Amino acid sequence: MWDYTDKVLELFYNPKNQGVIEEAEQAGVKVATGEVGSIACGDALRLHLKVEVASDKILDARFQTFGCTSAIASSSALTEMIKGLTLDEALNVSNKDIADYLGGLPEAKMHCSVMGQEALEAAIYNYRGIARDVHDDDDEGALICSCFGISESKIRRVIRENNLTDAEQVTNYVKAGGGCGSCLANIDDIIKEIQQEAATPAINNYGVKVATDIANTKQSQLGLTNVQKIALIQKVLDEEVRPVLIADGGDVELYDVDGDRVKVLLQGACGSCSSSTATLKIAIEARLQDRVSKNLIVEAVEPLL
């Protein structure tokens, strides 16, 4: 028997917010619906949100769930958690938040909390008219688990968001690998790759070690040495800024870093462009502030003739 918390059992035996929200002819209010899971997978959730259009606020949330104890409890918990939130605030609710609200779920049942998060996203994306597959990274969208139809991007996301370290955990969270098991080796490879990205310093063009996973590195910026900071700036410029500028006939070169002042040389079309200030501030400074440090100020310097 599964070891469920009292909260899980309470919401299973006395679920809150079960049912449907009908599309009412109420001015300024719309109903959004999200459906995830399937009868074949053994669990499915249809989530209904009543949204106040002007404020983007969730006025009510209800669910219909086909599934086990923890699926029903997770659905009920989710509806309790998101009532009163704006849609943007609700999008920040993670599967971990749902599990935490329940006082935890057996690890083998974590996929129930993931189903809740996905139904919420589906409902909000539907409401906003955004196709769900836009959310997934198309470059990483290969199907890994054909038994449960799970893509690589989804597996990568759940690994990163929940710090998963083995294939069994991935199976518990998104079911991938829980069928024939033939994809478990692939899942192991993905985990290994993500762990290497997070942990292994790489060598950039200048032979300086930098953390390759820029997003993760943001959290440890305070610990960057000057050399690491410069290398990271160079990496962001090379990988994220220059390709965009080059596509427009321009380019940028890192000239110097003095404390938080980043001096660059705008080249090509960028050098003579009337909107070079915008390029500097939006395309370069904002990106570096986001990726490296919010204190950075980018300045253009004139090339030495």
Place this chain on the structure above:
Amino acid sequence: MQNNCIYLDNNATTKVDPEVVEVMLPYLTEYYGNPSSMHTFGGQLAKAVKTAREQLAALLGADESEIVYTSCGTEGDNAAIRAALLAQPDKRHIITTQVEHPAVLNVCKQLETQGYSVTYLSVNRQGQLDLNELEASLTGNTALVTTMYANNETGVVFPIEQIGLRAKEHGALFHVDAVQAVGKIPLNMKKSTVDMLTLSGHKIHAPKGIGALYVRRGVRFRPFLLGGHQERGRRAGTENVPGIIALGKAAELELLHLEEATKRERRLRDRLEQTLLAKIPDCEVNGDTTQRLPNTTNIGFKYIEGEAILLLLNKYGICASSGSACTSGSLEPSHVLRAMGLPYTTLHGSIRFSLCRYTTEAEIDQVIAVMPEIVERLRALSPFKNDEAGWLQAQEQTLAHR
């Protein structure tokens, strides 16, 4: 711990009969000797073990020399399959079915990695085998046919003697996993085509940790466990004397109660089944209702999920079982129900009720009283019941095209 439940999960395990407990207790306390010892203190146990062997042989219609004690059904299945292959090293083909217990299926899967070929016979919607498929699969290279006697999930009984006849015609050994059948179906191994037969004590009101393998006299047997010369060299390891004594007594009681108990269980089972089908819409019995164990019913309740049903039953102190994925560590629902080709709408919400000779009318009444409400309650939560939006229909169309 809860101990006053309505226990309708007897295919999982059974209550140890108080008479069984009584006869085995002295062998846990005062008679603790080793039956292989030369001294009287230990040696006298050998006589008790012999008596128990006779009791078990009587239940099987076998000779006591054909009984090999094991620790459980899984060991019996493993030992039988390995023994059959070791005895026929030139043959590399095995025939089994898709609905076997993992104790057989997982051995077969491993053997496939060791160069054996395995045919997994299919079953139809009623969970029955096609004997023509068996016939077509048998070759001179077939070392073993291994099938269950009765399915643990549906109670469906296979035509064992017909299977055995075909195996014999092709020179293959025939092993039967009879863990669910023993004590529920009269057996007479003297008139049977079965070469080896597995049973487990805890399914017939003996404790866990004791089982037996019937090995027909003359069948070449290579031991699975190597060591001392216990069990006439066929299973090494100091005997589980209390377990053996218990199994002997349990077998004696099963034989004593067989006719009357099975008649009673069938009557109660049928009442439970027919009443639930009448009271609850959208449910059906899974499996062959004519060739079936008298104590088992497996009912699929559409649109809802088995674990949720079990937890609500548990609230009323009722113990049953489900083929749902969520009741196990696996994410796949019952391989037995899937092999039968049940639709997903039924598959995930299938519940097994399995009775025993202790099951009472009042207990069945209680299940009948609460089950409709449980199903209704979960269906009220389900997005697939009254699926006006057509979500389920769309999914079923997709599944049909897979």
